[in-house]
Amino acid sequence: MAAALSLLAGVCACLWSPWLLPWWVSLILLIGAALCVWRGVASSQSRALLAGWSLAGLALAGLHAAHALALQLPSAPARHDAVVTGRILDLPEHEPRRSRFLFRVDDGVADARLRGRDLRLAWYEDDPARRSTLRAGQQWRFDVRLRAPRGLRNPGGADAEKFAMAQRIAAMGYVRSPETAIQLAPAHGIDAWRDAMSERIATHVDRPSSRFIRALALGDVRGLDDADWTVLRANGLTHLIAISGFHVGLVAGFFALIVRALWWSWPTLARRVPAPIAAAAGSVGGAALYTAVAGFALPTVRTALMIAIVAGLRGLRRRMSAGECLALAAFAMLLIDPLAALSAGFWLSFAGVAWLLWCLPDSGGNAVHDFLSAQGVASIGLLPVAAILFGQASLAGPLANLVAVPWWSLAVVPLALLGLGLESVHAGAGEWAWQLAAWCFDLSWPLFEWLAASPLSFWWLPEAAWFALPLALIGAFWLLLPRGTPGKALAALLWLPLLWPDRRVPVAGEAELVVIDVGQGQSVLVRTAQHALLVDMGPAVQDGFDAGGRAVIPVLHALGVPRLDGAVVSHGDNDHVGGWPAVAAQYPVPMLFAPDGVRLPGSRPCLAGRGWTWDGVRFRFLHPPVDFPYLGNESSCVLRIEAAGRSALIAGDIGEVIERRLAREQPASVRADVVLVAHHGSGGSSDPAFVAATGASEALVSSGHGNRFGHPRPFVVERWRHAGGAVHDTAMEGALRVRLERDGIEVEARREAHPRLWDAARRGDSRSAGLSYREDRDGRGPEG
Structure with missing residues (x-):
């Protein structure tokens, strides 16, 4: 266990560092780590052994990270067009106007930078019947436009660049000409079987809960x-819905019982094994x-490794x-x-099991007591x-898991x-089991919907400082010590930096x-001591990107904004008002x-001179002034904010x-220390x-990063700099x-x-690298 923790410490030291060591430095460190481990084993020196494993974790993580980043396309030029052949991985996601899927390029394509690489592609087409032909395991030929992985960077927001590196995704893009796409081979493999079984469940189960049966199975x-x-x-149930490690354990136990039954039926088998x-x-x-059925999800891999060990x-x-x-298991992974x-x-899987093993090392023989204690x-x-x-x-x-864990799992x-098993043997044989599973699920789901709408539902926490997690873990450790341990009430104080940062x-x-x-839009949060104002909400496009839900709301949660006291929609263009409904x-x-x-329910005009x-x-x-006609951009609300003499x-x-x-006309009012540059820095402003x-x-x-408008x-940037202003851009610097x-x-x-x-x-890349928040499909779509 000490060696596994040392290895994990080295991995975290690398992955949480803002710097990437050159691959040859990591290789030298790995050789040094091997020497330390060998010396520790040979001389039984635990310090050398643990130091070696820490160094090994640092070096291995550095090599893997360098390799994953080397697989990615360079950020410049912004767009990379290619014709690729390859196979669809995993299950394609079909949405109203697009389908998204993971695509592995064949080794024989002309572009050497794409051979054997994984691409995250989108297929845009209004006809869903055409896109529905995409199936996991199929071979296709596509004309694609690609870009290096790039994402938004906000407090509380998801990090698309981290996901791309962890999944070894080389590029993201879209199919340029869907009508020229050619299917080269039909679907095959485990993912094709999963896709087919998912479609059968959707066909045979006429209940709305069939979507949950597909997720659980x-x-x-x-x-x-x-x-x-x-x-x-x-309700804290996401760990169960997409196949948990406990489900793998149930299947493993079932197979073990079958083997035991065979050996009991034919005792002569025991002579051999x-x-x-x-x-x-x-x-x-x-x-x-x-x-494999679960698509090698991390909790299932962790449990399978433990069972194999x-x-x-x-x-x-x-x-x-x-x-x-x-x-x-952690060591192997x-x-x-x-x-x-x-x-x-990774952290939820291993941390959860580790807590249970430490606090509940032995069963007390009372199943109900043990289950409640585990929860x-x-x-x-x-x-x-x-x-x-x-x-x-x-x-x-805790309450929801008391119901869901035994009912869903058993x-x-x-x-x-x-x-699934019956359907694999004979088509249609598994329908009754799926229908019964959906009926059982429907018995519990209303309870969870009620809990979600109650005051007991999730509590959003503001973004905490780096030291909040270790303090809270120490507090949890203290609270879970045996009865009679002094000072447990004081342990709650260690949670304050996390719960009330x-x-x-x-x-x-x-x-x-x-x-x-x-991305290519605008949204500004203005906070005072007791109030919050939101100016614009970013874009929302039919392709599925909604800045209101994807960027603005997570920022409000991360900054601990409990409510908005006011909002301003500067004008009616999508890149400013699209996220408003969310x-x-x-x-x-x-x-x-x-x-x-701009006709929005309950809105009042932002007339010049109006203020608070x-x-x-x-x-x-x-x-705009009174009686100014609505002229789109030219009618934008211009807001001045005065605070602390600034x-x-x-x-x-x-x-x-x-x-x-x-x-x-208003030179004194225009004078400002900080200016949000008009129209995203266009040449017409x-x-x-x-x-x-x-x-x-x-x-x-x-x-937006590398947006098509330039x-x-x-x-314009040089004009502001020449006037004495420091220019900051969200495309390069994030929020x-x-x-x-x-x-000051x-x-x-x-x-x-x-x-x-x-x-x-990517540090030091030019502005032309990457694309904007949405794929530029040959110039189509809303303008910025």
């Missing part, structure tokens, strides 16, 4: 929508089979504790793939980890698996602007401003004509007279946090303040 979560995931997260060893081998085979020890006639088996430590499933231990022990990984805690989780899952709320009279990274659904806004020509004061901070609109200007998408008019009139020391640009234009304080102005860029290992390969 095959790990196919494509049928679950946002509402389903909300209920699951609110002892029954215990045969049962162990059967359990390994069952676990491996079910792991126990079976191997049984075959060698060696005894080992459950904790040592868990350590060996980290040696095979150190980048697995980047996934949330309590898991709830307390995993709460800090889940809070850091997901930014939320489910207060209903009734729903066995019936769903029985249906410092939200960095401005003091009275000061303000903070957060320019959210929404935001309004979770954050009802009592005060909404928009230009007179919150916590000593003054808000005032400078444009000022900021949010200019929307106004052009040069309006800028010159404001500079001429940032008039020289306006730039000079602002006198800004900080110029902020909200743009925003911000290089000459921007600007504080207007009495002592503080600007914090997300990528700089929270550097990541996978950023190392």
Whole structure:
């Protein structure tokens, strides 16, 4: 166990570092680690042994990370067109206007940079019948447009670049001409079987819960929508829905019983292979089979490794504790793939089992007591980890798991698996088992929907400091010590940095602007001591990207914003108002401003001169004036914010004509320390007279990385710099946090303040690298 922890420490030291060691340095470190381990084993020196494994973890993770990043396409040029042949991996996700899938390129394609690489592709077409022909395991020929993996970077947001590196995805892109795509070979393999079985369940089970049967039996979560995931997260049940390690254990035990029954029926078999060893081998085979059925999900792989280790020890006639088996499983997984430590499933899987083994080493013989104790231990022990990984805690989780774990695992899952087995033997034979599984599931689901709508549902937690997790884990360890341990009440204090972190709320009279990274669009959160205002909500496109749900709401949760006191929609273009429905659904806004020509329910016009004061901070609109016609960009609400003797200007998408008019008619109001550059830095804005009139020391640009409009234009950037302003761009720096304080102005860029290992390969890239928040499908789609 000490060796496994040492290896894990080395892996984490590499993956959590903002720097990537050159591959040859990692190779030298790996050789040194091997020498340390050899010396430790030869001389029985535990310090040398543990140091060797720590160094090995550091070196292995560095080599894997360097290899994964080397597989990716370079960020420049931004777009890479190619014709590729290959095979569809995993199950394609079919959405209203697109299908997404993982594609492995053949080794014989002309482009050497793509041979054998995994691509994340999208197929855009309005006709779903055409896209429905995509099946896992098929061979295809595609004309594709690719880009290097690139994602948004915000507080609380998902990190697409980390996911791409961990999954060894070389590029992301789309099929350029779907009509020219050619299927080269029919579907085959385990994924093709999973896809076919999923379709049979959907056909035979006429209940809405058939989507959950597919998820529990095959790990196919494509049928679950946002509402389903909300209920699951609110109840802390996501660990069960896509096949948990416990389900693998059930299948392994079932196979072991079958083998035992065969050996009991034919005793002569024991002369060749002892029954215990045969049962162990059967359990390994069952676990491996079910792991493949589940698509090799991490919890299933971890459980299969543990079962294989126990079976191997049984075959060698060696005894080992459950904790040592868990350590060996972690050891094996980290040696095979150190980048697995980047996934949330790795930490939840191993941490959950480790807590249970430490707190409940032996069964007390009372199944109900043991089950309740396990739920309590898991709830307390995993709460800090889940809070850091997901930014939320489910207060209903312990109660929901008391019902879901036994009912789903002992009734729903066995019936769903029985249906798979019967259906594999004869088409239609598994229908009754699937129908019964769906009926059993429907008995429990209303309870979970009720819990999700109750005050016991999940509690969003603001982003905590780095030391909050270790303190909370120490507090959990303290609370789970045996009865009679003194000072348990004090252990709760160690949870405070995690559950009630410092939200960095401005003091009275000061303000903070957060320019959210929404790609090619705009969204700005303005916070005062007791109030919050949201200016624009980013884009939402039919392709599935909604900045309101994907970027804005996670930022509000991460910053601990409990409510929005007001909102401003600068104008009616999609890249500014598209995310409004998603935001309004979770954050009802009592005060909404928009230009007179933008028709939003409950909105009032943002007329020049109208303003208000919150916590000593003054808000005032400078444009448009009364009776100004709605002219799209030119009618954008222009908002001035005055705090602590400083000022900021949010200019929307106004052009040069309006800028010159404001500079001429309101020179004192235009003067500002911070300016959100109009129209994302386009060539039709940032008039020289306006730039000079602002006198800004900080110029902020909200743009999409490598967007097809070329925003911000290089000459516009140079114009602001020549006027004395430092230019910051969300495309390159991620979300921007600007504080207007009495002592001065503080600007914090997300990528700089929270550097990541996978950023190392792209630091210093030119602006032309990558694409915007959405794929540029040959110029089609809404303009920025």
